[in-house]
Amino acid sequence: MSEMPALPIAIIGYGKIARDQHVPAIEADPRFQLVATVDPNATLPGLPGFHDHEALLAGDTGVEAVAICTPPAIRHTVARAAIAAGLHVxxxxxxGLTVEAVAELEALAEAAGVTLFAAWHSREAAAVDSAREWLTDRPIDAVRVAWMEDIRVWHPGQEWILEPGGFGVFDPGINALSILTEILPVMPVLRSARLEVPRGRAAPIVASLALLSGDAPISVELDFLHEGEQRWDIEVDTPDGMLRLTRGGAALSIAGVPVAAAENREYPRLYTRFADLVAAGESDVDVSPLTLAADALAIGEQVDAEPFAFAR
Structure with a gap:
């Protein structure tokens, strides 16, 4: 059987995550060929660059798939247009901003016969699969999450992240929720949330969540103002000892003993999954992490925090 030709793909939203993660992952995967980028402010030398997605869809690039890396507020509009043009997404x-918006995209993709992939990159971290397997059928006593990073380091000058639809600290925090919903035997349910919103901003910069997984309490601490050593840690107490995921799911220990993990290849694994879905004519649209984040933003107690500016 002859090999399938590489799938022509474009990146829509050529920002930091696209440059740092998507481009290298695409270029390393022989099943894709990067043919264009879309961004009003940046281009990739050597490739056609379009100002907006309408220009891409009207152009003659032969594109058959897109990776949408724009700010969340416009992803729904861009994805609808791409699906309508017959592209895999x-x-x-x-x-998306809401569960309902993503459900609409899923229905549109099914009707159009194209693949839609909601890509949760942290689930592809090196130790997540092992953590899920070890926790299967094990009683859970309690879970603690500390997802603490410096917004000025990871999102320098990205004002959109604190604007309406920007998700604030849930932009990184949803990565923790994506891991929780992947590794815990019982799907977590939100009980309460406290959101610290800087005066003059629309999205939280610090958040505390209380959830339940069955009868097991889960505490989640999200902090976008954390300086010094950055933390992306999940601890799960069980009768057989504590499972501890660190480095965003890249490292694992059980009862204090490190567990060997493979090389951390989150985005290459995402594109392997995307290529497999396209080849099989299937979609993968899990909204469980989005559901938890959206619920927290909807019902969380909002408290005023000090004004925030990227420039000190």
Whole structure:
């Protein structure tokens, strides 16, 4: 059987995550060929660059798939247009502003016969599969999450992240929720949330969540103002000892003993999955992490925090 030709793909939203992660993953996967980028402010030398997605869809690039890496507020509009044009679509996290919006995209993709992939990259971290397997059928006593990073380091000058639809601290925090919903035997349910929103901003910069997985309490601490050593940690207490995921799911220990993990290849694994879905004519649209984040933003107690500016 002859090999299938590489799938021509374009990146819509050529920002930091696209440059750092998507481009290298696409270029390393022989099943894809990067043919264009779309961004009003940046281009990739050597490739056609379009100002907006309408120009891409009207152009003659031969594109058959897109990776949408725009800010969340416009992903739905861009994805609808791409699906209507018959393109396969990979959505960076979060896949949309609301669960309902993503459900509409899923229905449109099914009707159009194209693949829609809600890509939760943290689920592809090196130790997540092992953590899920070890926790299968094990009682859970309690879970603690600390997802703490410096917004000025990871999102320098990205004002959109604190604007309406920007998700604030849930932009990185939803990565923790994506891992929780992947590894816990019982799907977590939100009980309460506290959101610290800087005065003059629309999205939280610090958040505390209380959830339940069955009878097991889950505490989630999200902090976008954390300086010093950055933390992306999940601890799960069980009768057989504590499972600890660190480095965003890249490292694992059980009862204090490190567990060997493969090389961390989150985005290459995402594109392997995307290529497999396209080849099989299937979609993968899990909204469980988005559901938890959206619920927290909807019902969380909002408290005023000090004004925030990227420039000190």
């Amino acid at each position: 990979l959505l960076e996290k979060p896949p």
